[in-house]
Amino acid sequence: MPPNTEALTSYAEKNKVDTAIILLYLENNYATNSKKHNILKDPDFNNQECGFSKKFKFNIIFTTNNCGEAAPIIEKITFPKTTTKALKNWIDKIYKIGLPKDVAPYHEWYENGLEFGPKDKEAGCYYKIQQTTTNSIVEIWCGC
Secondary structure (H helix, E strand, C coil): CCCCHHHHHHHHHHCCCCCCHHHHHHHHHCCECCCCEEEEEEHHHCCEEEEEEEEEHHHEEEEEECCCCCCCEEEEEEEECCCHHHHHHHHHHHHHCCCCCCCCCCEEECCCCCEEEECCCCCEEEEEEEECCCEEEEEEEEEC
């Protein structure tokens, strides 16, 4: 199910949500099969939670990790086998959530067609599609 960018952006702004937008999308569109598990705690920051996994219907798994000082945010979403075209469409829409309406997108698909990131390949968020025999994985890395 492609993300409804306007509805997610509106919901996040209205409710002042401090949740990763992808997790918000999954929680609003798929039933969860579990609570958070594989919870990671950061010893450098008073054992504050810095990562976890969560399972959703259709065997969708969301994993996030932001452990360590100045660590990048890393998110991984494992989907059932999905076409690359559908995943690219999903990434395009997820990326646009939160962008001001008057700002032109600054990301592009790189030559291999499986990676999406800043045009200048500098700081920002990078999306990568990986296909396995049974699953499709989107990895997101955000940092400087």
